[in-house]
Amino acid sequence: MSHISIHNLYVTYGNQKALQNITIEIPDSQITAIIGPSGCGKTTLLKSLNRLLELNDDVKVTGKVLIDGENIYNPKTDLLALRKKVGFLSQRPYPLPMSIYENIAFGPKIHRLTGEQIIKQIQGLSSSDVLKIDNIKNNDPMDMLVECYLSLAGLWDEVKDRLNEPASRLSIGQQQRLALARALAIEPEVILADEPTSALDPISAQLIEKQFKLLKKRYTIVVVTHILRQAKRIADYVIFLYMGELIEHGEAKNFFQDPKDQRTKAYISGEIS
């Protein structure tokens, strides 16, 4: 069963239609890229998957989004559990106003994980071969967790000697990897990323892309991007939106080599952007 399937999703902001009749299945353990011109509803679609949309004023959502077979728009849905299951990476990294260490420990503490649960989580992580955990000598579970997820985000070596420094002192590229580690630390099944590299320099962007390719073994990743070349580099599956409508979707290879719709062709060839 697919983690995420969307059925007849409509989103409006006041009188403005943002998404119309979106129905799609998002494949597991792959990187799905949502592409399309600015203002076509990419971010709206992404944020509909963890109900972050509701923080905006006057938003109306109809239709169904099933995650693990459960409609997340059902009023009985546990919003906090949903957001624990679906991690989120914003366009510009926003470190929480605390130290590097606390940024990672924040999520697990909020969800009141016990030492045992943390150790179990780390064991699960090490058996899934995304991260090699060989010589962790630390005894404190939270310290171990922080080290693991910072390593998983490719940041550990750069920050291990200054974990208690404010996270805001990191470079913006490091902050985005910190944000990734923070999102991973609550052990989500899905990672949503909203143009995660658009604020970064090319080298940091490359690091994030590299981590994504590694992480897809274990997590389902959905990335919004307006950079076509980035979608080509990292995506396994592509969703093309245009003016709030789902125009075309499919395996990345077919999508880029053999687009069906006229608008998709125009977008890929660069006639529209």
Next chain:
Amino acid sequence: MKRRSEEIFFKSLMLISLFIVLSILIGIIAVVIARGISALNISMILETPKGGYYLGKEGGIANAIVGSIYLAFGASILSTLISLPVALALQKEYINRHFANFSRLMLDILWGTPSIVYGAFGFIVMVYFGLRASLLGGIIVLTLLMIPIMVRSMEEVIRMVPHELKEVSYALGTTKLETALAVVLKQSLSGIVTAILLAFGRGIGDAASILFTAGYTDYIPKSIFDPVASLPLAVFFQISSPIPEVQERAYASSFILLCIVIIVSLVSRFLVRHFSRHIVR
């Protein structure tokens, strides 16, 4: 050429205005020191008045110093406890925009209400309950006076917290309360302290609201039900005394009041700088 001279003209205008503002402060301090220096000595700070606060030339104003500190700190603590939740509640996460705007308007009106009106209101309430002028009464009325100032200034800084920062916090599965306490308050800490200081300054300097509610006395209060002296009222009584030596003591009292405000400002700014190192800019 015209635009260049315009630029120079307005720049000088700004600097002159700034200079005027600063010289007012310097002027106040200078006058207070010049007139009060002869009365300023260690017994002024450590002793209570001898021969009454109105006519006595001996002793000090320890009663008023201690009283003002009790009143202003007590009221600051109490109104911080009330104002913080109110400021958080005014955010769009909790109440709708129209009700929030209505509340802001009400608070602005309260902010503009003269403190003597607070004093009269407090007095009526105290008479109704059969209470006499006391430290408790003074603290409560000062708290009422401070709340609108605190709420409005806190709320301005809390509203400045970037939406995206709250969004990443919510995305981790936090409740509104957890985000408010762990993220929003931390991010806006320096502004919150500034708000408390602003209200503290207004509270410690206010005479009219505590005239009827806290009373005045030559002694240091032993319980919160005793009347209490305060620096602004000490200044007021001393300066209206017919005796020149007592009038000088009014300036010495003003100087002490100014010193307390300056010390509290400096200390809290230092603390804020220490605690706000995590803030995301």
